[in-house]
Amino acid sequence: MVSYPPAMQRLVRELSRLPSIGEKSAARLAYHLLANDRQLAASLSKTIHEAVESIGLCERCFFLAESTLCTVCSDPSRDGSIICVVEKPMDVVAIERMQEYKGLYHVLHGVWAPMRGQGAENMRLNELTQRLDDGTIREAILATSSTVEGDATALYVARVLRERGVTCSRPAQGIPKGGELEYADDLTLSRAFKGRNVINL
Numbered sequence: 001m002v003s004y005p006p007a008m009q010r011l012v013r014e015l016s017r018l019p020s021i022g023e024k025s026a027a028r029l030a031y032h033l034l035a036n037d038r039q040l041a042a043s044l045s046k047t048i049h050e051a052v053e054s055i056g057l058c059e060r061c062f063f064l065a066e067s068t069l070c071t072v073c074s075d076p077s078r079d080g081s082i083i084c085v086v087e088k089p090m091d092v093v094a095i096e097r098m099q100e101y102k103g104l105y106h107v108l109h110g111v112w113a114p115m116r117g118q119g120a121e122n123m124r125l126n127e128l129t130q131r132l133d134d135g136t137i138r139e140a141i142l143a144t145s146s147t148v149e150g151d152a153t154a155l156y157v158a159r160v161l162r163e164r165g166v167t168c169s170r171p172a173q174g175i176p177k178g179g180e181l182e183y184a185d186d187l188t189l190s191r192a193f194k195g196r197n198v199i200n201l
């Protein structure tokens with residue numbers, strides 16, 4: 001049986017490991033890079049290498065950063081009394097796009113989903129509680145997705161933070177149920193933040 005040359009097979013295999021890329025899409029992408037656009041292939045490979053070398057996680061909030069602190073954490077004009085807790089770095093970018101929120105962030109890099117074997121240890125929650133130690137943070141907006149797991153995560157985090165005297169709120173409804181924050185448009189997000197509801201446990 002004739003198949004792709006080994007180097008292309010490897011490329012297809014690696015591409016198909018990306019989220020939402022199946023084997024057929026991976027083969028189409030590989031063919032495009034190798035047969036139609038070798039210049040793109042070269043610049044893509046160089047850009048990926050450079051990004052991997054230079055981008056890490058902010059040591060305070062775990063957003064993406066090119067140095068020890070991200071651009072938000074190193075900005076002295078941000079309001080250090082309020083923190084917005086999100087699941088993924090893409091959520092920070094979505095919230096920044098509306099240009100209204102001036103507080104800090106904390107990226108959990110996970111959700112609380114014990115049914116799938118993902119407990120609190122899979123989130124950057126300890127790092128969040130350590131940030132409360134100096135008493136500067138007074139309010140947390142828990143902007144996890146409006147999915148079952150996102151809601152459960154928000155409640156779990158709220159319990160932990162409230163024990164430490166932090167007021168917790170959740171963006172108002174408006175972000176479609178099951179919709180992820182990163183896909184919400186700016187106006188919807190802005191309304192959801194302004195009308196956020198305090199979580200009373």
Ligand SMILES: [Zn+2]
Pocket residue numbers: 058059060061062063069070071072073074
């Ligand atoms: Zn940061």
